[in-house]
Amino acid sequence: MELLRPSSVDELDGGLFIHGGTEVVPLLRDGIVRAETLVDVRGVVPRGVTGGRIGAGTTLAELEADARVPDALREACRLAASPQLRNMSSLGGNLLQSTRCWYWRLKFPCRLHDGERCHAADGEHREHAIFGNDYCASAHPSDVAAALLALDGRVRTTRREIALAELYRLPDEADRRMTTLEPGELILEVEVQPPAASTYLKAMDRKRWSFPQVGVAAARTGGGTRIALAGVAPVPWLLDGPEDVERATPLPRTAWKVDVARALVRRALAELG
Amino acid sequence: MKLVINGDEHEVDAPVGASLAAVLRERLGLTGTKIACNEGHCGACTVMIDGVPVLSCITLAHSVEGEVTTIEGLRDHPLVDAFVRADAVQCGFCTPGQVVSAAALVAARPTPTEEEIRHAMAGNICRCGTYPKIEEAILHWRD
Numbered sequence: 001m002e003l004l005r006p007s008s009v010d011e012l013d014g015g016l017f018i019h020g021g022t023e024v025v026p027l028l029r030d031g032i033v034r035a036e037t038l039v040d041v042r043g044v045v046p047r048g049v050t051g052g053r054i055g056a057g058t059t060l061a062e063l064e065a066d067a068r069v070p071d072a073l074r075e076a077c078r079l080a081a082s083p084q085l086r087n088m089s090s091l092g093g094n095l096l097q098s099t100r101c102w103y104w105r106l107k108f109p110c111r112l113h114d115g116e117r118c119h120a121a122d123g124e125h126r127e128h129a130i131f132g133n134d135y136c137a138s139a140h141p142s143d144v145a146a147a148l149l150a151l152d153g154r155v156r157t158t159r160r161e162i163a164l165a166e167l168y169r170l171p172d173e174a175d176r177r178m179t180t181l182e183p184g185e186l187i188l189e190v191e192v193q194p195p196a197a198s199t200y201l202k203a204m205d206r207k208r209w210s211f212p213q214v215g216v217a218a219a220r221t222g223g224g225t226r227i228a229l230a231g232v233a234p235v236p237w238l239l240d241g242p243e244d245v246e247r248a249t250p251l252p253r254t255a256w257k258v259d260v261a262r263a264l265v266r267r268a269l270a271e272l273g
Numbered sequence: 274m275k276l277v278i279n280g281d282e283h284e285v286d287a288p289v290g291a292s293l294a295a296v297l298r299e300r301l302g303l304t305g306t307k308i309a310c311n312e313g314h315c316g317a318c319t320v321m322i323d324g325v326p327v328l329s330c331i332t333l334a335h336s337v338e339g340e341v342t343t344i345e346g347l348r349d350h351p352l353v354d355a356f357v358r359a360d361a362v363q364c365g366f367c368t369p370g371q372v373v374s375a376a377a378l379v380a381a382r383p384t385p386t387e388e389e390i391r392h393a394m395a396g397n398i399c400r401c402g403t404y405p406k407i408e409e410a411i412l413h414w415r416d
């Protein structure tokens with residue numbers, strides 16, 4: 001394996017991108033991803049906050065401490081992972097993290113590994129999805145993505161600018177990918193307009209330092225209130241409104257997440273006033 | 274690859290993909306840094322890069338640009354005595370990582386509150402449950 005360190009976008013030419021490596025390094029070690037060439041993108045991806053524009057290389061620790069960042073995003077970063085991980089984790093890498101589904105991480109030949117069945121659907125799935133779960137029942141682990149979805153963030157890449165929602169797709173039989181990013185496409189920046197008010201609430205299996213069981217982000221702007229959830233679907237999940245929680249399709253052992261989501265949505269909206 | 278560790282420069286030969294933790298322990302004999310989970314969950318392998326705590330088990334050695342501080346570099350830090358005074362050690366396996374995280378915390382906030390301690394130390398798991406004593410050690414690190 002070789003490690004390249006380009007200093008400009010023009011030098012990019014294939015390989016596996018690595019920023020903080022908190023996701024890439026364990027996946028490489030476990031043989032879930034493979035690469036001949038690693039491309040350290042820290043010299044290419046912008047870092048820092050300018051107005052509503054956030055460099056994709058900004059760490060979660062930096063976002064957590066920056067008063068210019070909308071509350072929902074700041075709180076999502078503060079409650080994500082552990083201090084050391086937040087020091088290492090880039091915003092871009094966070095948006096592109098893979099599922100924590102234990103079958104997938106343990107390399108069961110499930111649909112996301114191009115196999116034929118979802119092992120979680122008829123196996124252990126207490127932590128799995130309650131929406132969009134009929135093909136793959138994994139639960140998207142990013143607090144940060146849910147916050148940005150509620151904030152209606154936009155993503156600028158080396159090729160285009162899209163709404164954050166368009167970065168994600170539900171996998172299906174024909175195409176198992178969970179993002180719409182093309183090979184070699186790099187996320188450069190995320191843009192968010194300041195909301196009138198926003199918040200992020202997170203249920204965890206312990207008080208600190210845990211993936212979201214259910215995360216609820218809510219943001220109020222002139223155009224209304226957007227509510228987005230983490231940990232409930234294979235991708236970050238936007239609700240049409242609070243009553244949308246009732247349209248969940250839980251698995252036999254994920255119905256509890258519907259109750260948690262309902263409660264957190266109610267609390268989040270109360271907080272926004 | 275060149276690494277600056279605790280102020281000393283080292284020329285190291287290791288394949289790309291080697292973690293900083295493995296290089297510290299196996300190539301440089303700096304075995305104070307522990308590896309427990311080896312996947313970013315426990316904090317046993319915490320070191321600082323330019324004063325910022327990171328997990329050396331999931332840091333690629335070849336991607337390190339700044340100066341590394343390991344527990345060996347904190348030998349004379351008052352926190353070490355504070356941990357002993359508070360009896361904040363049981364099996365001791367998590368302790369080097371705890372001290373590194375605590376050293377970064379007190380450098381940024383010399384008189385941290387309990388809440389600040391809990392937030393900053395949340396990434397260091399102690400299987401033996403010495404948390405109350407660790408908190409005590411950090412609250413009284415300069416006594």
Ligand SMILES: Cc1cc2nc3c(=O)[nH]c(=O)nc-3n(C[C@H](O)[C@H](O)[C@H](O)COP(=O)(O)OP(=O)(O)OC[C@H]3O[C@@H](n4cnc5c(N)ncnc54)[C@H](O)[C@@H]3O)c2cc1C
Nearest residue numbers: 019020021022023024080081089090092093094142143187
């Ligand atoms: C133990 C653990 C606990 C965690 N807990 C939480 C949690 O509670 N909540 C939460 O939200 N997250 C959590 N995370 C996720 C963590 O925040 C992400 O792993 C991290 O943000 C990834 O950023 P990175 O820079 O390390 O990415 P890397 O590991 O370097 O990269 C991750 C992926 O993104 C790609 N990539 C990186 N940067 C770019 C870019 N700019 N453009 C295109 N592709 C890119 C890489 O090729 C790779 O596929 C946890 C992670 C771990 C390991």
Ligand code: SF4
Nearest residue numbers: 101110118136137138
């Ligand atoms: S939930 Fe998705 S990742 Fe997990 S076993 Fe099913 S198909 Fe695989």
Ligand code: FES
Nearest residue numbers: 309311315316330
């Ligand atoms: S050994 Fe690195 S986090 Fe556990």
Ligand code: FES
Nearest residue numbers: 363365399400401
């Ligand atoms: S003292 Fe044993 S793990 Fe912390």
